[in-house]
Amino acid sequence: MAFWLTITTVSSDGASVAEIIARFHDSEDLHVLVTAHRGGYLSTSGAILPENSLTAIARSIDHGADILEVDLRSTSDGHLVIMHDDTVSRTTNGSGTVSSMTLAQIKALRLLGPDGKPTTQQVPTFAEVMALAKGKAMVNLDKLEVTDPASMAAALNILRTTGTVNQAIFKGSAPATSVKAALASYPDQIQYMPVLTDSTAAAVVAMLDELHPPAVELIFASATTPMLAPEVIAKAKETGTRIWINSLWASLNGGHHDDLAIAGNPDGSWGWLLGRGASILQTDYLTDLGTYLHRKGLRDNPPSVTSVNFDFRDGTLQGWQNAKSSPTGATTFVADTGTYGDRTPGVRDLYKIVHTPFLTGRDTYHQTLLLRSPEFHLHGLKDYQAIGFSLLGGIGGSAAAPSSDTLLPLIAKPAGFLGLALRRSRDGAYLLSARRNATGQGQAWQAVTWDAATLRTAIANDQPDENYTLDLIDAFGPDSPTGTVSWGWVALDAVTYPWTGPGDPTTTSIRTFDLQQMALEWSSYPGFTYQVYRSPDLSPDGWSPVSEPLPATPPLNQFIIPASSLSPHRGFFRVESGDTAE
Known part of the structure; x- marks a missing residue:
């Protein structure tokens, strides 16, 4: 049986959108920005939510996402809705292409849950997403090319109406000259990010030279890609450009993907990407990545504690x-x-x-x-x-x-x-x-x-x-x-x-049991003590303490297991939280 229940309080970093935008434009800031893919619908310690749903977006904001990635599609009557595929068949209880359906028809559908059954949630409009994200997070607009006047007009109308033009990140793979011409036709200060896929170092350098963008998205299938060559990193530093890499699946990052991190090797996944110059990561596992970045000193605060696992x-x-x-x-x-x-x-x-x-x-x-x-x-x-x-x-x-x-x-x-x-x-x-x-x-x-x-x-x-x-x-x-x-x-x-408030979240979740280091590591919360126990056979009365009460050392406590506790028989270990420290 597997189940989850999540309570969220505040954004993990408590950052306003003004702070996020400032960091987006400051490539020297060591704070790594985190993007929630398709609204942030996946989770390793919470419910899997309908993708690109308002509930997923709300959770991602509460979990401290700097940027929300959403997919825009236009209905037959000219409204922008959030849908990754060009059809509604995979993610809703309906069928057909988005472009052939009216907004009313789209709104009559219900998004599917992880069990494939309809939920109570509707397909959100772009306006609903921007209203929810206003003042809280930037929004990356996928499936929208700045060289398409009709789509741009529809998007900018919503952004202006909601007062969120400064929160939008436009992106695309069009040539730099076409992008500059398109952007010049709008009076707005538009934040644009070029996207290059399996390209050359020279092409990336040329794009950076031409546009001086605040960020560039690099997609590469091979870990030896020339797109991360020293001259690219140097040019990005010169032009004040952050490097955005998607850690979603192997073909986007040379094999250094989310699942590798979740399976227990975050250094081989997220760490590898960071070591090659990435300072914006798009992920399916927002909270796990946020915790990792905090431990590495690359986020101001850890993700807020929202559940006990x-x-x-x-x-x-x-x-x-x-x-x-x-x-x-x-x-x-x-x-x-x-x-x-x-x-x-x-x-x-x-x-x-x-x-x-x-x-x-x-x-x-x-x-x-x-x-x-x-x-x-x-x-x-x-x-x-x-x-x-x-x-x-x-x-x-x-x-x-x-x-x-x-x-x-x-x-x-x-x-x-x-x-x-x-x-x-x-x-x-x-x-x-x-x-x-x-x-x-x-x-x-x-x-x-x-x-x-x-x-x-x-x-x-x-x-x-x-x-x-x-x-x-x-x-x-x-x-x-x-x-x-x-x-x-x-x-x-x-x-x-x-877990609904400050203090002890009732019980601890053991994060790591490293057989090489023989260490336990667990989430640690200020003001509480912890004690490690061992049992040789899991019997209820077989547990004995192998540590004194340990003060909290947020965000994680670690206990090195004495060799005498392990030999000659196998041992089981658990961590219990004690009363608040006086």
Whole structure:
């Protein structure tokens, strides 16, 4: 099971758009600018949102994006909307080309979520994007050539109306002479960035000489590209030009792409690009890149803490507790390396939470089992925030899925329950639930999303300081109602839920376990202490401290694991946050 929930407070750098624009024009500023691709819809520790959506853009602004990259298309009645493809087929519940549809027809569509199902979100207009970004971030206009008078007229009309001409970055691959002629026909101060693809060093130098642009976008398939030759870097310095490189996928950057960084080698990806002169990076993983740049001293502040991530990669439950034990078999939950990655949709990390014992596709006969998360708050949700998860599980010898009403008491329903539920801590009431509706050993993960509107409705009558938990429930066995099967099983993977204010975000997320350095590294928040524990076998009472309480050293704490803690047996480690330091 994988799920996420994100709460965002303020922009990571707290920078105004005036500061961002000033940095965009100052190539000597060591602050690396970060661009959110297609509005910033992807995330490693939050919901995957509809691409080029207002919710994705809002999240990217809150996460500190300097620049938002969006794709402009014109409708049949002359309106600019945000759509990457020339058709609506891939990203909406409709079909057809944008250019053949009116704005009203486009607005009748709904953007698709990561599960391929329609969301409540519409295709945004360019005007809506600029209104949202006003005063907060620059906007890079893709799919719009400055040499196209009709598109330019439409775009500038919106930019002038919204008062955001200074926030727009126009770009294109037209010859420098054509660009200069086109820009000369407008009274506005237009920021233009040329784009060169697999070109020569001489061509890049010539373009910089001709235009003196604030930035140049370089696209190259080979790491030995001449576009990053010393003479290019020298000319960019001379003309005051920042170098923009896309870290999105391998063909854009000679193989030094986002996925390489996310897989654990950011120095081989983002670090390599920075070492070749890049000072603007366009990424699909805004928060991860922002954190990396902050650690390298290339961003003023770290990205704001917006969520707590439980990926279980340290082999522990990370604060989740078994709330109901069974005397007949499965008595606890453990982090397990079960081979579930071949089922779709794919899960994010290696470790899953399963019952123990867990034998060849089934656990033993058991009573109702509950795995309960640490408590968290939900009030203050923004539109882009959601809880999303994937359920995996089954029922022994049964071809029928378990059924249940959506609300409590879940475990009292005639057919039992197998799934996840949102629980209010004060009175134990269950407000939302999602059950597994597919059985069998080869079934895929079942994706579910509770969006912000659904969550707001569920907690509408609660107080702002109410606490909630998430319960993983498997209600099969002797204390289940008559007629249920004798056993079930359920797995949980990579959980993220919200954090709503300053201070301790409830639990820490282990970022790195380096076998060469034998070090633990985790997010660190001012005013709190941390302590490292070890267990030889993950048993609940087997944890012992291997460190004294450690003061916070933001943004990351590190603990070098003593060799004596590792030998002669394997060890599992976890980090717990303590009380605020006096």
